[in-house]
Amino acid sequence: xxxxxxxxxxxxxxxxxxxxxxxxxxxxxxxxxxxxxxxxxxxxxxxxxxxxxxxxxxxxxxxxxxxxxxxxxxxxxxxxxxxxxxxxxxxxxxxxxxxxxxxxxxxxxxxxxxxxxxxxxxxxxxxxxxxxxxxxxxxxxxxxxxxxxxxxxxxxxxxxxxxxxxxxxxxxxxxxxxxxxxxxxxxxxxxxxxxxxxxxxxxxxxxxxxxxxxxxxxxxxxxxxxx
Amino acid sequence: xxxxxxxxxxxxxxxxxxxxxxxxxxxxxxxxxxxxxxxxxxxxxxxxxxxxxxxxxxxxxxxxxxxxxxxxxxxxxxxxxxxxxxxxxxxxxxxxxxxxxxxxxxxxxxxxxxxxxxxxxxxxxxxxxxxxxxxxxxxxxxxxxxxxxxxxxxxxxxxxxxxxxxxxxxxxxxxxxxxxxxxxxxxxxxxxxxxxxxxxxxxxxxxxxxxxxxxxxxxxxxxxxxxxxxxxxxxxxxxxxxxxxxxxxxxxxxxxxxxxxxxxxxxxxxxxxxxxxxxxxxxxxxxxxxxxxxxxxxxxxxxxxxxxxxxxxxxxxxxxxxxxxxxxxxxxxxxxxxxxxxxxxxxxxxxxxxxxxxxxxxxxxxxxxxxxxxxxxxxxxxxxxxxxxxxxxxxxxxxxxxxxxxxxxxxxxxxxxxxxxxxxxxxxxxxxxxxxxxxxxxxxxxxxxxxxxxxxxxxxxxxxxxxxxxxxxxxxxxxxxxxxxxxxxxxxxxxxxxxxxxxxxxxxxxxxxxxxxxxxxxxxxxxxxxxxxxxxxxxxxxxxxxxxxxxxxxxxxxxxxxxxxxxxxxxxxxxxxxxxxxxxxxxxxxxxxxxxxxxxxxxxxxxxxxxxxxxxxxxxxxxxxxxxxxxxxxxxxxxxxxxxxxxxxxxxxxxxxxxxxxxxxxxxxxxxxxxxxxxxxxxxxxxxxxxxxxxxxxxxxxxxxxxxxxxxxxxxxxxxxxxxxxxxx
Numbered sequence: 001x002x003x004x005x006x007x008x009x010x011x012x013x014x015x016x017x018x019x020x021x022x023x024x025x026x027x028x029x030x031x032x033x034x035x036x037x038x039x040x041x042x043x044x045x046x047x048x049x050x051x052x053x054x055x056x057x058x059x060x061x062x063x064x065x066x067x068x069x070x071x072x073x074x075x076x077x078x079x080x081x082x083x084x085x086x087x088x089x090x091x092x093x094x095x096x097x098x099x100x101x102x103x104x105x106x107x108x109x110x111x112x113x114x115x116x117x118x119x120x121x122x123x124x125x126x127x128x129x130x131x132x133x134x135x136x137x138x139x140x141x142x143x144x145x146x147x148x149x150x151x152x153x154x155x156x157x158x159x160x161x162x163x164x165x166x167x168x169x170x171x172x173x174x175x176x177x178x179x180x181x182x183x184x185x186x187x188x189x190x191x192x193x194x195x196x197x198x199x200x201x202x203x204x205x206x207x208x209x210x211x212x213x214x215x216x217x218x219x220x221x222x223x224x225x226x227x
Numbered sequence: 228x229x230x231x232x233x234x235x236x237x238x239x240x241x242x243x244x245x246x247x248x249x250x251x252x253x254x255x256x257x258x259x260x261x262x263x264x265x266x267x268x269x270x271x272x273x274x275x276x277x278x279x280x281x282x283x284x285x286x287x288x289x290x291x292x293x294x295x296x297x298x299x300x301x302x303x304x305x306x307x308x309x310x311x312x313x314x315x316x317x318x319x320x321x322x323x324x325x326x327x328x329x330x331x332x333x334x335x336x337x338x339x340x341x342x343x344x345x346x347x348x349x350x351x352x353x354x355x356x357x358x359x360x361x362x363x364x365x366x367x368x369x370x371x372x373x374x375x376x377x378x379x380x381x382x383x384x385x386x387x388x389x390x391x392x393x394x395x396x397x398x399x400x401x402x403x404x405x406x407x408x409x410x411x412x413x414x415x416x417x418x419x420x421x422x423x424x425x426x427x428x429x430x431x432x433x434x435x436x437x438x439x440x441x442x443x444x445x446x447x448x449x450x451x452x453x454x455x456x457x458x459x460x461x462x463x464x465x466x467x468x469x470x471x472x473x474x475x476x477x478x479x480x481x482x483x484x485x486x487x488x489x490x491x492x493x494x495x496x497x498x499x500x501x502x503x504x505x506x507x508x509x510x511x512x513x514x515x516x517x518x519x520x521x522x523x524x525x526x527x528x529x530x531x532x533x534x535x536x537x538x539x540x541x542x543x544x545x546x547x548x549x550x551x552x553x554x555x556x557x558x559x560x561x562x563x564x565x566x567x568x569x570x571x572x573x574x575x576x577x578x579x580x581x582x583x584x585x586x587x588x589x590x591x592x593x594x595x596x597x598x599x600x601x602x603x604x605x606x607x608x609x610x611x612x613x614x615x616x617x618x619x620x621x622x623x624x625x626x627x628x629x630x631x632x633x634x635x636x637x638x639x640x641x642x643x644x645x646x647x648x649x650x651x652x653x654x655x656x657x658x659x660x661x662x663x664x665x666x667x668x669x670x671x672x673x674x675x676x677x678x679x680x681x682x683x684x685x686x687x688x689x690x691x692x693x694x695x696x697x698x699x700x701x702x703x704x705x706x707x708x709x710x711x712x713x714x715x716x717x718x719x720x721x722x723x724x725x726x727x728x729x730x731x732x733x734x735x736x737x738x739x740x741x742x743x744x745x746x747x748x749x750x751x752x753x754x755x756x757x758x759x760x761x762x763x764x765x766x767x768x769x770x771x772x773x774x775x776x777x778x779x780x781x782x783x784x785x786x787x788x789x790x791x792x793x794x795x796x797x798x799x800x801x802x803x804x805x806x807x808x809x810x811x812x813x814x815x816x817x818x819x820x821x822x823x824x825x826x827x828x829x830x831x832x833x834x835x836x837x838x839x840x841x842x843x844x845x846x847x848x849x850x851x852x853x854x855x856x857x858x859x860x861x862x863x864x865x866x867x868x869x870x871x872x873x874x875x876x877x878x879x880x881x882x883x884x885x886x887x888x889x890x891x892x893x894x895x896x897x898x899x900x901x902x903x904x905x906x907x908x909x910x911x912x913x914x915x916x917x918x919x920x921x922x923x924x925x926x927x928x929x930x931x932x933x934x935x936x937x938x939x940x941x942x943x944x945x946x947x948x949x950x951x952x953x954x955x956x
Contacts, residue, residue, distance in 0.1 A: 010470055016651065050383075050466070053468075211649055
């Protein structure tokens with residue numbers, strides 16, 4: 001399986017994602033933001049970081065990069081595109097998934113483990129996962145998901161919420177929401193569910209010496225689903 | 228402008244220094260030249276008050292590849308790998324403008340590290356604030372934490388450990404010390420020594436603006452009521468540009484184009500160009516019209532003294548300009564050939580085709596002033612005599628509550644949660660432990676780092692305090708299973724012109740030197756920050772020690788959380804019951820006098836090395852060193868982290884309970900052992916003449932102190948974990 005990770009100026013989780021994808025069997029290529037064409041890929045990843053320093057708005061300048069034309073085309077043709085953290089911000093800025101990401105409710109950067117609930121499994125990312133509550137890691141300043149009421153209705157009607165913040169029992173109450181996100185939303189799909197944007201970093205949880213191993217479950221399952 | 232003595236004094240130079248400049252030049256310097264002298268001769272760049280004493284520190288060893296004198300120190304971690312590291316202060320700017328001051332401190336130290344060809348792999352910091360009751364403290368703390376996070380997070384370098392303290396003596400002068408570790412291949416280290424004639428001198432990175440002009444001079448003066456006027460001397464950081472600069476430099480360094488490279492830190496273009504030429508025993512000429520400027524009509528004086536951030540100066544091989552330019556273009560960074568190396572041994576500056584300055588480089592470097600300042604010895608204070616009666620009314624539970632929720636002991640999670648500590652995917656020990664640990668990417672090795680200071684001990688008796696900080700740092704590395712290799716130091720003191728402050732400096736350095744020598748723990752880099760004072764009042768002497776150690780097999784790393792019920796906890800090292808200068812003495816007895824705990828270097832070394840033997844044989848389940856707050860604080864933290872309790876034994880020693888629990892005797896650790904291995908462990912301890920005692924047995928949920936005193940882990944947590952968050956919100 002081939003994957004591609006895009007490096008924007010200011011990306012800083014591109015290497016981590018490259019390491020994780022290769023570890024679980026992808027043949028990954030790094031792609032420069034100024035390139036025109038995506039290499040042939042089964043999965044394209046927009047990694048975390050501070051593309052263009054997060055100046056103007058997080059993800060907004062990166063969404064206008066040259067390579068994004070190809071990424072958008074790839075997504076529209078049904079290709080799998082995953083945006084993590086800053087990658088999620090780039091996805092919302094380029095209109096591939098609905099909504100916006102505001103500054104965290106308490107106005108502070110948060111780096112810690114959180115529990116998330118994944119019960120939306122009719123999609124290539126989460127199909128066949130055999131549990132619902134995962135311990136993932138977040139590290140962001142602007143992960144406070146927001147959208148209009150109309151958008152929210154559409155998102156919910158289409159079952160587009162991918163991941164919720166919750167506690168270790170899967171309860172999605174406000175008090176388990178680290179950043180003020182609407183409805184505890186931590187990740188979201190496009191309508192066709194081939195594009196996934198999420199704040200947590202599964203690539204930081206790929207062996208037991210790190211923050212945990214739930215990221216491994218995610219990646220192993222993902223490559224099996226794509227095969 | 229015609230230069231005269233008064234203008235020189237306004238530049239922070241002394242009368243006699245100005246005279247020396249005129250004598251060396253055999254003429255009066257022009258305004259630009261005076262600016263250059265003032266930048267090179269201030270305390271921050273010249274180390275004029277400290278050089279004499281720093282020479283006494285041990286700086287070499289089998290593992291030392293590069294000691295002090297370069298952008299950072301370098302140590303060997305085997306297999307062709309090396310670690311580049313350094314700590315640096317950014318105290319004055321952080322007090323004036325906490326966000327930018329702290330941010331550019333972090334940016335500056337990372338630049339020092341990647342200038343040498345190393346990719347930064349970990350950041351640490353040591354930050355010190357005034358009393359938690361002081362009106363400025365909260366805002367300063369918030370600003371500094373946001374600044375450190377803002378810069379480090381954007382760079383994608385994990386912040387893995389740190390230290391935060393609160394003390395009245397920092398009310399008017401906070402301390403912000405930032406440390407970075409980088410990883411490099413031993414045969415790809417870059418230095419700042421220029422070589423070869425007529426080689427192109429390249430400017431890369433951000434444009435030069437008017438920010439930070441005379442920043443280094445500001446850092447060399449005391450604060451007074453006019454500090455607000457100094458805001459324009461604080462630099463403004465742009466971590467995004469620094470991230471691009473890092474990637475571009477490392478890309479260029481992969482080839483063979485670079486002869487020498489130096490970042491533009493304190494005193495900007497002035498010190499970087501002069502240092503490269505000086506080390507290569509060469510001259511340098513620069514055409515200042517070629518320097519990329521952010522603002523129009525900048526004068527040669529402003530261009531030379533600007534401390535705009537994210538800039539580098541490189542001496543390239545001839546003919547490599549195009550290759551280099553291509554890389555910097557790719558990363559959208561400025562690139563300009565601004566000069567050449569020469570054989571004149573002068574720095575010559577041209578502007579609008581006129582020569583605007585010409586100074587022999589040796590007058591700026593070798594002939595810079597060096598002072599043997601007057602200093603005063605500190606006598607060892609007399610021990611206080613505590614009678615049993617002093618403690619009779621104390622309830623251990625209440626005392627423990629006060630200590631665990633004291634600002635200097637309370638958990639700093641509110642701070643380090645704002646730092647990205649997991650990016651790069653190799654952080655195997657997060658902040659909050661004895662030391663931060665990152666794997667050496669793609670290998671089985673890991674590097675541990677810790678930063679420590681004990682201003683109270685140093686204030687009470689500088690020699691002992693100096694020794695103690697090094698010893699504590701050593702213990703923190705041992706506690707995670709790392710073999711300590713070397714340190715970097717950031718020496719924060721009051722005015723060297725005050726003989727008490729100077730005495731504190733001299734004797735702390737003496738103590739640091741003695742401990743480093745004994746422990747074979749050399750100093751490979753560092754920085755001195757004097758004039759940390761407001762008006763006449765200096766801070767408590769605060770040397771920060773940043774130590775680095777190696778774990779050969781990262782799977783053997785140790786953490787402090789208690790692991791298993793029924794395991795035995797041992798106290799390693801003898802408890803003598805030293806109460807003076809402990810946190811117990813200060814906050815419970817309100818006793819500020821007396822000597823700090825004695826440091827026995829033989830015991831430190833022997834205890835530490837024996838624990839490493841135990842760890843190597845997989846006999847240690849968890850470990851934690853005993854420091855501030857004594858044994859009971861240490862075990863409480865192990866309980867909190869591991870979510871387990873302990874039933875404490877009665878001490879076999881004859882000292883009373885309070886001394887047993889709260890004394891801060893040095894050279895001690897707590898280690899957790901499986902009962903099946905107890906005999907094996909005690910044999911090794913006995914064979915190595917290490918003193919130990921059985922502290923207790925791990926149980927669920929409670930810490931049982933005696934028949935009458937019992938606390939739940941949740942209680943301990945509520946004391947320790949919530950203080951800072953409640954305080955800040």
